[in-house]
Amino acid sequence: MKYDVLIIGAGPAGMSAATYALRSGKSVLVLEKESIGGQMSNSPRIENFPSVKESSGSDLADKMFEQMSAFGAELELDSVLEVQKRGEGDFLVKCEYNEFSAKAVIWAAGAKHRHIGVPGEEELVGKGVSYCALCDGAFYTGEDVVMIGDANTALSYTMFLSNCCRHVYICTLFDKFFGEKAMVEAVLARENVSVEHNLSLQSFETDEKGELSGLVFENTKDKTRREYKVKGCFIAVGQVPNNEPIKALVDLDAGGYVIAGEDTLTKTPGLFVAGDCRAKKVRQVTTAVADGSVAAIQAASYIDGLK
Ligand SMILES: Cc1cc2nc3c(=O)[nH]c(=O)nc-3n(C[C@H](O)[C@H](O)[C@H](O)COP(=O)(O)OP(=O)(O)OC[C@H]3O[C@@H](n4cnc5c(N)ncnc54)[C@H](O)[C@@H]3O)c2cc1C
Known part of the structure; x- marks a missing residue:
């Protein structure tokens, strides 16, 4: 089956993107290599997400998951190894266990821990x-x-x-x-x-x-x-963005973040980037969620413009 939108990463950016894309009437598959919530699942207390006075990151992630699932999001646990563009409105996403195709891709793969590099x-x-x-x-x-x-x-x-x-x-x-x-x-x-x-x-x-x-x-x-x-x-000495599988399709800055503005557009039409893996100043749940919403609206409009 070819999906309208494949979203890589079930962190706040990816789950927000899924909710917005589904509400735009698009079919959506979210691919996640570990577990839902992304980095915020490691936060015992989040106090700066509007409307939620205080919550553990994993409880907040559960609520986002419930919301996107209620709109019909599908989730597959698989690790994306490479994203290829075969033509306009035609992406192939190769994972560890399966391959998936879609008209548009939203890359919301976040970042992982930086290591210090001391022997041992x-x-x-x-x-x-x-x-x-x-x-x-x-x-x-x-x-x-x-x-x-x-x-x-x-x-x-x-x-x-x-x-x-x-x-x-x-x-x-x-x-x-x-x-x-x-x-x-x-x-x-x-x-x-x-x-x-x-x-x-x-x-x-x-x-x-x-x-x-x-x-x-x-x-x-x-x-x-x-x-x-x-x-x-x-x-906890910083992060490295998870952008390796899309590096052939985007421009990266010196830190490895995808260079894209708040419109989430990359140099590859149909590929959008959202959340902590994008080059930007503030990396928070709120900014990830904002990116996800914008990317989904952009993806829907890209799909609607396909012949
Ligand atoms: C300890 C800690 C505390 C924090 N506290 C707060 C806070 O209080 N308030 C706040 O606003 N922010 C907080 N943050 C920051 C916030 O969690 C991040 O800004 C936010 O999670 C970024 O969301 P994201 O969706 O862009 O990426 P992520 O949360 O990193 O999610 C990306 C997801 O993509 C998946 N993924 C990566 N590569 C692949 C692949 N190849 N294939 C499939 N899936 C893949 C990952 O497994 C992950 O689940 C905290 C972060 C940490 C680590």
């Missing part, structure tokens, strides 16, 4: 190193952990971890935080949180089972060594 990091994922406090924080209940990062994600994770861990040490590379003032203040008010700035991670230490046992940093100002004996380390 990859091997220690699941053995003490984590990029998701909400997923793995409970494993360290009652223990001391290190949080590496200086912006909103690191601050949000610290709030979550400080509820279950004995102590959270936040280590930042520079001499300040780059997150929202209210979040910085909330974190600094926690008694079981301490902050050390100007720390550059040098190495991971492991025990006889090959699991994390400590972290060694260098203070970039006075060049002293700083060591933390912890079994848990959470890393």
